[in-house]
Amino acid sequence: MEISSIIPTLDWIRSTTISQWVNSGPWIWPTLETLHFTGLGVLIGGLIVMDLRLIGYKRGLPLRTVHKILPLVFIGFGINACTGFFFVVGNPHRYAVNYAFQMKVVLLLLAGLNALWFRLKISPQMKNWTETTESPALARFMGAASLILWFGVGIHGRLITFFG
Amino acid sequence: MSALQWLEQTSFSDWVLTSFVGFPLMLSLHAVGMAISMGLLLVLNLRMLGLFRFISYIFFKRALLLAWTGLGINFLSGTVLFVPRGVEYVGDTAFQTKMALIIFGLLNTGWLHRQLVRESGLWESDLAAPVLVRFWAATSMVIWFGVIASGRLIAYVD
Numbered sequence: 574m575e576i577s578s579i580i581p582t583l584d585w586i587r588s589t590t591i592s593q594w595v596n597s598g599p600w601i602w603p604t605l606e607t608l609h610f611t612g613l614g615v616l617i618g619g620l621i622v623m624d625l626r627l628i629g630y631k632r633g634l635p636l637r638t639v640h641k642i643l644p645l646v647f648i649g650f651g652i653n654a655c656t657g658f659f660f661v662v663g664n665p666h667r668y669a670v671n672y673a674f675q676m677k678v679v680l681l682l683l684a685g686l687n688a689l690w691f692r693l694k695i696s697p698q699m700k701n702w703t704e705t706t707e708s709p710a711l712a713r714f715m716g717a718a719s720l721i722l723w724f725g726v727g728i729h730g731r732l733i734t735f736f737g
Numbered sequence: 738m739s740a741l742q743w744l745e746q747t748s749f750s751d752w753v754l755t756s757f758v759g760f761p762l763m764l765s766l767h768a769v770g771m772a773i774s775m776g777l778l779l780v781l782n783l784r785m786l787g788l789f790r791f792i793s794y795i796f797f798k799r800a801l802l803l804a805w806t807g808l809g810i811n812f813l814s815g816t817v818l819f820v821p822r823g824v825e826y827v828g829d830t831a832f833q834t835k836m837a838l839i840i841f842g843l844l845n846t847g848w849l850h851r852q853l854v855r856e857s858g859l860w861e862s863d864l865a866a867p868v869l870v871r872f873w874a875a876t877s878m879v880i881w882f883g884v885i886a887s888g889r890l891i892a893y894v895d
Contacts (some may be wrong), residue, residue: 603893607886618776621793633796641791722771731768735761
């Protein structure tokens with residue numbers, strides 16, 4: 574797709590009230606960034622707990638109930654989805670052509686698919702698990718994939734600065 | 738010429754500023770170390786305050802080693818990022834605030850770690866940790882959030 578064909582759309586996004594608000598004061602962008610970094614910490618903290626257990630790390634983590642950490646993961650994701658939305662709407666022309674941002678979106682989609690796959694394939698079996706159940710090979714793979722993909726998301730987010 | 742000026746003129750400093758693995762890689766590592774350490778400390782602090790009681794303190798005794806590793810990654814990557822900009826950074830209010838908060842944060846986390854190793858067996862079945870531990874766990878979240886916020890502001894304040 575030619576970049577010129579989406580420029581009217583980008584111009585329109587930039588003209589919206591939300592976009593103008595994001596750019597209306599010097600403190601808004603850094604505040605959103607601080608929240609975005611904090612959200613990353615919240616998200617990764619919860620994910621490390623969940624995914625380490627899936628991968629097979631057992632000490633002090635119960636397999637049957639470890640998913641109760643997920644609300645923390647969703648809070649972190651929610652903070653970052655909101656603040657991320659403001660970044661893109663606030664500066665659409667920059668993000669549309671940014672290689673690191675494009676990679677970040679791809680990794681986000683893969684991480685989402687991984688989570689969906691887990692939900693469909695592994696979650697239904699979990700009610701039959703006991704504390705001595707070994708997590709199945711597929712669950713281990715998904716746990717490892719989740720950590721790798723989410724760290725990839727964080728790293729590519731940080732790299733956006735270096736691609737314009 | 739001060740030591741910081743000398744550091745800025747080293748070829749290492751040039752490498753950090755111009756190589757793709759210099760600044761971008763170090764900033765990426767800084768974000769990774771932040772996510773690991775801040776994330777795990779947040780979960781520990783919330784556990785001490787009474788949430789996530791399904792996680793045993795036994796987990797945190799090991800997880801804290803991972804959190805310290807994250808802090809170590811950030812000490813190293815932060816040092817590399819500091820070398821080419823030292824003169825500017827030491828005069829920067831946001832940087833000074835960040836360093837002061839890090840000292841408090843390290844003392845706080847060291848104390849919480851010691852309490853965890855020595856006493857957490859006694860709290861395992863309680864709703865939350867003793868009130869002093871809870872107080873410092875809550876303070877920990879405030880301090881480390883302050884570190885993240887002041888760190889981000891280094892890019893803006895001059």
